[in-house]
Amino acid sequence: MKFLLTSGGISNDSIRNALVDLLGKPISESSALYIPTALYANPNGPAMAARLIRGETNTAPFPDGFTSMCELGWKSLGVLELTALPSIDEKCWLPLVKETDALLVEGGDPLYLCYWMRQSGLADLLPELGRETVYVGLSAGSMVMAPSIGEDFVGWKPPTGGDRTLGLVDFAMCPHLDHHDMPDNSMANAEKWAAGMPVPAYLIDDQTAIQVVDGVVDVISEGHWKLFTQE
Structure with missing residues (x-):
């Protein structure tokens, strides 16, 4: 499986080009499943999901430069609801x-997403998917791939507690x-969070997006970012 882990989705040409390269074909010839x-x-989550599926990004949580992953022109698009x-x-x-x-994995609460990825069986399936499959995360959909998210990002609390993710x-x-x-x-707050993490933090x-293919990490950015590593 190949990963394209984004903060704000397919928000610029560089990230879009990276997605096409990972797919190995145009988006218009590719199928996708959207996971909301x-x-x-989150408050008003069902209404947010409906708007994003319809591509009404002017009412999305972060409208400036934000593009719904559903409106990229996929050949086919389905909705995969993990709780079902x-x-x-x-x-x-x-x-x-x-x-x-x-797989287009929407943002929201990373621990709630992690819980349902495990409960649904998708978490166990992901490592078994072929190299052709591209996992595209947005915000929480990206964070859930990490070993943990840190206490600062804990909102919904899983039955087992903690901040562990996939x-x-x-x-x-x-x-x-x-x-x-x-x-x-802010950068200052993000650095404080990163200093408390047990692994390197982007x-x-x-x-900006982080691409991971066969364990090799590349940063794709038209904005700004920082890699924080513990000494």
């Missing part, structure tokens, strides 16, 4: 996941760096 689950732990999967037969969804070109990459991420609507995400703004 992380939104539901434990109650239905795998044959209703598993073949589709294995056949799709891209650990499919060996670094952590702080998204929305220096976003004008998120004063707590601090990235909404014009």
Whole structure:
């Protein structure tokens, strides 16, 4: 599996070009499944999910330069709701996941997303998907790939407690760096958060993405970012 871990989605040409390169074909010839689950732990989550699926980005949480991953011109697009999967037969969804070109994992609450990734079985499936599959994360959808997210990002609390996430990459991420609507995400605060993390941490703004292919990490950016490593 290949990863494109973004802060604000496919927000500029560099990130879009990286997505096309990872797919190995145009977006218009590619299939995708959109996973909105992380939104539901946020206030007004269901309405936000509906707007993003419809491509109404003017009413999305961060409208400046924000593009819904659903409106990129996919050949086919489906919605995969993780909370439904434990109650239905795998044959209703598993073949589709294995056949799709891209998984588009929306932002919201990273621990709520992590919980349902595990409960649904998707977390166990991800490492088994072929190299052709591209995982595209946005905010929480990116953070959930890290080993942990840090106490600063804990909102919804899982039954087991803690801040542990999936650990499919060996670094952590702080998204929305220096976003004008998120004063707590200043560089100074992000560095304090990163200093408390047990792994290297990328601090990235909404014009930046982290690409991971076969363990090799590349930063794609038209904005600003910083890699914080513990001494």
